[in-house]
Amino acid sequence: VTEAFFLQAQRSRLAGGLGTRLSFGKMESGLRKILTVLVGVLWLMLFATNLNLYNLLFRVIEHTLTAPHRLGSTTFTLGGVLLFGGIILLTVQAQKYVGYVFGVSDEEFDADDSRKGSWLVAVRLALLAAGLLLATVASGLPVDKIALVLGALGVGIGLGLQNIINNLVSGVILIFERPFQVGDYIEVKGQTGRVKDIGIRASKLTSQAGSEIILPNGDLLANHVINWTLSNNHIRTELPLNLGPDLDLDEARRLISEEILANPHTLHKIAPEILLSGVTTSGYDLKALFWINNIRQEQALKSELLASIYQRLTAAGIVMR
Known part of the structure; x- marks a missing residue:
């Protein structure tokens, strides 16, 4: 069963263009716990049947779960309360792992991954809402009483849980x-x-x-x-350069600009700016301003450009300090 879930999650990743292997450990652990509980219940039923105790135990459990209880003017059954809590618990667990069905894992991180959107949060909210509605209907608990309790809780929420509710409502607003x-x-x-x-x-x-x-x-x-990446991944970055004295400043600017434009990860439609930021007795302080096409590669690209500019200037007889 766990392998079937894993294959479905991996298939969804491949269909979405994600080639990396999905980390399935967390979901596998949760599935094993659920399957262990189910197998344990089935084993107990079989064991009771072999001892001719199944019918007796079934009648006792049925009577315990269906016997009506009263709390003030409210009538309820233990089975209804357990069913309500069970559905809520299953819904909470399902919303945690629903991303695996679509091949999305919260633990993974890929710096080059494209934006996934916020649809997964909407799915989780829909699951929670549907689970609450299903639990209310299936348990047979009086809806008017639940509404009264929720109304009373609303007063406490308004007084003591303002930040939590604010965050929940803000999450819904961020989704849409x-x-x-x-x-x-x-x-x-x-x-x-x-x-x-x-x-x-x-x-x-x-x-x-x-x-x-x-x-x-x-x-x-x-x-x-x-x-920084609402409409594109472009960003203008700055690269400080310190050059020695006794050089042709215009030639140095030209070489630096050519080396920046030669890199495939810089934007060529916007010319780089090579500005003079300081002059000292030991040389010139320059500042190169240019655009790159991926903000996530900024530090790696600056390191790569610094090495290539150093090699280009050294070959031209210009000293960097």
Whole structure:
């Protein structure tokens, strides 16, 4: 059974153009626990049948679960309460692992991965809403009483859980307004990183250093968010260069500009700017401003360009310090 789930998840990844292998350990562990419980229940039923105790145990359990109980003016059964809680529990677990069905794993990180959108969060919210509705209907609990309890809880929520509800509502707004998507590179409250997950209560960013930043959805909605990749992945970057004295400054600028434009990861339609930022007795301080086509490759590209510029200038007899 676990292999069947794994094959379905891997097939969904391949159909979506994701060639990397899916990490299936977390879901496999959860499936094994569920299957172990089911097998245990079936074994107990078979064991009771062999001892001719199945019918007796069945009648006792049936009576216990269906016997009516009263709490004030409300009548309920233990079976209804257990059914309500069981469906809610299964719904919560299902929304955690629903991404695996579509080949999406929350644990994976690929810096070159394209934006996935926020549809997965909408699916999770729909599952939670459908699970709550199904649990209410299937359990037979009085809907009017549940509505009364929820109304009473609303007062407590309004007083003590304002931040949590604010984050939940903000998560719903982020899903439909979509100021950013999974895979976007954003900056908010001084924190910069790639959006790894848009959750119901909080969202996760992965910084360039690899750390995970968890931000409440309320903060994302209330603060200024800079989305570097909303319409494209382009960004203008700066590369400082320190050159020695006794050189032809115009020739050095030309060589640097040619070397930048020769790199396939820079934008050629916008000419780089080579600016003089300082002059000292030891040489010239230059600042190269140019556009690159992928913000996620900024640091690697700057390192690559610095090495190639050094080689080009050294070959031309220009000293870098």
